[in-house]
Amino acid sequence: MKNRIFLLYGGKSAEHEVSLSTARAVTHALDFDRYEVTPVFITPEGEWRPGPLLEGPAGHVTDLMIGENGTDAPARLTDGIAALAAQTPEAPPVVIPLLHGPNGEDGTVQGLLEVLDLPYVGNGVLASAAGMDKVIMKQLFAQAGLNQVPYVHFIRSEWNKNRDGILDESESRLGWPVFVKPANLGSSVGISKASGRESLIEAIEEALRYDRKVIIEQGVDAREIEMALLGNDEPKCSVVGEISSASDFYDYESKYMDGNTVLTIPADVPEKAAEEMERAAKAAFKVLDCSGLVRADFFLTMEGDVLINEVNTMPGFTPTSMFPLLWQNSGLPYPELLEELIRLALERYQEKQSLNTNKD
Numbered sequence: 402m403k404n405r406i407f408l409l410y411g412g413k414s415a416e417h418e419v420s421l422s423t424a425r426a427v428t429h430a431l432d433f434d435r436y437e438v439t440p441v442f443i444t445p446e447g448e449w450r451p452g453p454l455l456e457g458p459a460g461h462v463t464d465l466m467i468g469e470n471g472t473d474a475p476a477r478l479t480d481g482i483a484a485l486a487a488q489t490p491e492a493p494p495v496v497i498p499l500l501h502g503p504n505g506e507d508g509t510v511q512g513l514l515e516v517l518d519l520p521y522v523g524n525g526v527l528a529s530a531a532g533m534d535k536v537i538m539k540q541l542f543a544q545a546g547l548n549q550v551p552y553v554h555f556i557r558s559e560w561n562k563n564r565d566g567i568l569d570e571s572e573s574r575l576g577w578p579v580f581v582k583p584a585n586l587g588s589s590v591g592i593s594k595a596s597g598r599e600s601l602i603e604a605i606e607e608a609l610r611y612d613r614k615v616i617i618e619q620g621v622d623a624r625e626i627e628m629a630l631l632g633n634d635e636p637k638c639s640v641v642g643e644i645s646s647a648s649d650f651y652d653y654e655s656k657y658m659d660g661n662t663v664l665t666i667p668a669d670v671p672e673k674a675a676e677e678m679e680r681a682a683k684a685a686f687k688v689l690d691c692s693g694l695v696r697a698d699f700f701l702t703m704e705g706d707v708l709i710n711e712v713n714t715m716p717g718f719t720p721t722s723m724f725p726l727l728w729q730n731s732g733l734p735y736p737e738l739l740e741e742l743i744r745l746a747l748e749r750y751q752e753k754q755s756l757n758t759n760k761d
Contacts, residue, residue: 403437405494406743409510411443414502415590415611419717423499426719428455430736443500493750495743496521499718502586503612506715507533520750522742523693524714531689532714535584535616538689539711545688547681547709550700551575554584554616557609567605568598571617578620581605583612594620621708623700626668628682629716629727630695631741633749636686638679639727643668664723666730670701677707685712693745696724 410424411417424440431438433455440452496519498510508530514521524532531537536554543549553571560567571579581604583591591611593604601617608615629639645663670678682697689712696716700708716724720735728738 402492403435404492406431406436406438407494407496408438408440408499409443409496409505410440410499411445412500412502412505413443413445413447414500414504414506415586416501416506417445419501420499420505423501423718423722426735427497427499427739430720430739432736432740439494443505447504493519495519495746497743498523498715501715501717502590503533507585520746522746524689524691524695525749528689528691529714532691532695532712533585534614535582535711536614539616541688542685542709545684547684548707549709550619550621552616552618554614556615557613560605560609560615564602568601571601572598575617575619580618580620581608582616582618583608584614584616585612621700621702623702623708624668625710626670626678626699626701627723627727628678628697628699629724629731630682630686630691630697631693631728631733631738631745633692633745636683636691636695638682639731640667641670641675641678642666642723642727642730643670644723664726666723666726671705674701674705674707681707681709682712685709689714692749693742694724696727 408424408427410420412420414420428438428440438455440455442450442452444450496514498505498514498521500506500510504510506529508526508528511521511524511526511529515526523529531541536552539549539552551574553567553574555567578594578596579601581593581595581601591608593600593607595601595604605615605617625644626641627644628641630636631639643665645665678697678699681699682695685691685697686695691712691714694714694716696713698710698712700710702708716722718725720726725735725738729735733741
């Protein structure tokens with residue numbers, strides 16, 4: 402009997418298109434001799450549309466637009482998944498949430514899957530929520546004693562009431578240049594670089610289009626280095642990779658559109674710095690209570706200092722994305738990486754099932 406997989410992808414966030422690319426790549430890489438795959442497309446409006454069962458070779462689904470002709474009734478879909486799991490509790494389907502950004506990577510869908518009592522790939526509710534919110538994440542990093550760049554944060558209502566005060570605080574504490582980001586988004590959506598008050602105001606207004614909370618980070622002259630982690634209680638680290646962009650910084654266009662970004666794997670990083678990154682990456686993984694997979698992003702300054710920038714709890718997963726490339730260069734090819742993530746999901750699920758949550 403084949404194991405069953407549900408692929409959740411699309412979603413309401415500004416990273417919808419990134420999720421589509423990830424879903425296509427995962428679909429091609431899954432072993433259809435082992436799995437029955439049901440795609441579930443979430444539209445930009447939030448409708449859930451289950452697609453047809455996929456059982457053929459990966460090559461037969463190359464151009465499939467998953468979910469186009471399915472139902473758009475979310476209640477029936479979630480009830481159907483729960484019923485499916487209840488019929489065969491010894492082998493419930495594994496859900497792979499290939500969702501980036503809010504309403505997918507932030508713990509909301511993870512909470513639904515917990516209520517449905519289904520195993521799923523990736524991080525749980527707490528890690529997903531904390532990893533999505535850059536402010537909460539940085540505050541937890543500080544608790545763990547991790548080095549990071551100085552920052553200022555605020556919400557929309559504070560900006561409306563005290564614009565001059567926020568601008569003054571940013572300039573006095575951070576100087577120039579700074580990077581302005583929506584606190585709850587990824588893939589560099591809504592991020593801008595500012596080198597003066599006028600451009601800072603414009604950058605803040607742009608970030609507020611995507612989130613009610615904004616973070617301003619001090620600019621730093623540094624190399625951008627990334628490391629991938631895989632595991633549950635004792636994560637393993639990949640080799641390190643470096644991002645070099647022809648743009649002023651590694652923005653959305655650099656990541657997905659212009660083709661001018663160079664990924665160097667493995668990166669030429671001093672052994673001491675690489676060891677510090679591995680230590681910091683594992684500390685970040687554990688302080689957020691992560692599981693499954695994480696990509697940790699660092700700055701390596703010209704003086705050799707290692708600063709953690711952020712972690713991504715559902716990194717891009719196309720064959721050209723940094724996370725799978727880091728593992729490929731660490732000896733774990735893309736299809737085997739997927740297999741390991743499914744295994745880790747089942748491992749965590751079985752551990753939860755062993756807990757006695759009922760009082761005698």
